[in-house]
Amino acid sequence: MVGVLLLLLLLPFFLYIAAPKIRKMLSSGVCTSTVQLPGKVAVVTGANTGIGKETAKELAQRGARVYLACRDIQKGELVAREIQTMTGNQQVLVRELDLADTKSIRAFAKDFLAEEKHLHILINNAGVMMCPYSKTADGFEMHMGVNHLGHFLLTHLLLEKLKESAPSRVVNVSSLAHHLGRIHFHNLQGEKFYNAGLAYCHSKLANILFTQELARRLKGSGVTTYSVHPGTVNSELVRHSPFMKWMWWLFSFFIKTPKQGAQTSLYCAITEGLEILNGHHFSDCSVAWVSAQARNETIARRLWDVSCDLLGIPMD
Numbered sequence: 622m623v624g625v626l627l628l629l630l631l632l633p634f635f636l637y638i639a640a641p642k643i644r645k646m647l648s649s650g651v652c653t654s655t656v657q658l659p660g661k662v663a664v665v666t667g668a669n670t671g672i673g674k675e676t677a678k679e680l681a682q683r684g685a686r687v688y689l690a691c692r693d694i695q696k697g698e699l700v701a702r703e704i705q706t707m708t709g710n711q712q713v714l715v716r717e718l719d720l721a722d723t724k725s726i727r728a729f730a731k732d733f734l735a736e737e738k739h740l741h742i743l744i745n746n747a748g749v750m751m752c753p754y755s756k757t758a759d760g761f762e763m764h765m766g767v768n769h770l771g772h773f774l775l776t777h778l779l780l781e782k783l784k785e786s787a788p789s790r791v792v793n794v795s796s797l798a799h800h801l802g803r804i805h806f807h808n809l810q811g812e813k814f815y816n817a818g819l820a821y822c823h824s825k826l827a828n829i830l831f832t833q834e835l836a837r838r839l840k841g842s843g844v845t846t847y848s849v850h851p852g853t854v855n856s857e858l859v860r861h862s863p864f865m866k867w868m869w870w871l872f873s874f875f876i877k878t879p880k881q882g883a884q885t886s887l888y889c890a891i892t893e894g895l896e897i898l899n900g901h902h903f904s905d906c907s908v909a910w911v912s913a914q915a916r917n918e919t920i921a922r923r924l925w926d927v928s929c930d931l932l933g934i935p936m937d
């Protein structure tokens with residue numbers, strides 16, 4: 622009995638001492654590239670917090686001009702100032718982008734194309750998870766609309782600029798959760814049945830299918846693309862689920878920090894010689910296995926066509 626009590630009393634102390642070491646052990650995968658990025662232009666979506674903020678910070682640290690594409694300009698400006706102060710790089714710019722509204726996406730792209738000569742790195746990072754059933758301004762289910770269709774349209778609108786700036790890269794932040802995802806073409810907007818957890822998984826599967834189809838279509842263009850699982854990361858992603866918030870809090874000692882979560886996106890965005898792995902999926906800065914669904918070229922091609930159709934853009 623005394624032993625158990627002693628153990629319970631010592632547990633917080635043990636966690637305090639051991640947690641950083643355990644977290645380090647669980648979060649292998651560090652972007653060790655020494656590449657510097659002066660003269661390079663990068664766009665990071667959802668860069669005002671979490672993994673996106675840390676990704677943008679590191680790109681700025683390496684000298685890139687970085688656009689923080691955020692739906693909340695005030696939050697974005699605060700983060701831009703923080704990054705400018707930390708890195709000494711003043712070329713950190715905030716632009717409004719709401720991926721839940723195709724008008725906003727088109728306006729962002731229009732202004733960006735008018736403003737910038739180049740785009741070398743596009744990081745499609747923003748995401749929502751486990752939202753109660755809701756729709757975007759254009760009537761798309763929120764997960765599919767923001768996580769997949771929003772980034773699909775954004776990439777489409779910026780593609781010529783990426784090609785002109787080649788070698789250039791598109792990084793799509795997906796998730797291990799894609800393993801539970803399915804593309805239900807008859808229920809893409811979740812109108813027939815809906816589960817918030819699964820809706821997230823479906824959209825993350827769509828991220829990988831998009832990456833693979835984009836890679837096939839971009840072969841030889843000098844633009845390459847990669848999908849990423851960042852790890853389990855302590856961020857605001859769980860904001861819609863009290864249960865997940867509690868789980869994240871409980872295990873917060875062990876899961877990755879946002880800085881650790883940004884490593885694989887950075888690895889795919891800047892590591893030299895990665896072009897040969899165009900279209901691959903990465904986790905912990907290494908190529909990672911994806912589900913059978915995610916390797917299905919027929920589904921990828923159909924999802925591409927359906928996405929174009931929904932967004933009113935040409936299929937080729």
Ligand SMILES: NC(=O)c1ccc[n+]([C@@H]2O[C@H](COP(=O)([O-])OP(=O)(O)OC[C@H]3O[C@@H](n4cnc5c(N)ncnc54)[C@H](OP(=O)(O)O)[C@@H]3O)[C@@H](O)[C@H]2O)c1
Nearest residue numbers: 667671672692719720721746747748796853854856857858
């Ligand atoms: N955290 C994890 O364990 C984990 C695991 C696997 C994959 N991921 C993926 O990693 C990516 C980043 O997530 P995170 O963990 O850093 O989550 P986060 O802290 O919640 O950051 C998500 C970002 O996306 C932005 N966003 C949400 N809806 C948007 C919209 N309609 N338009 C524009 N921006 C929008 C958010 O902006 P606001 O602040 O304005 O809401 C925020 O900046 C996501 O794609 C997520 O699926 C995360």
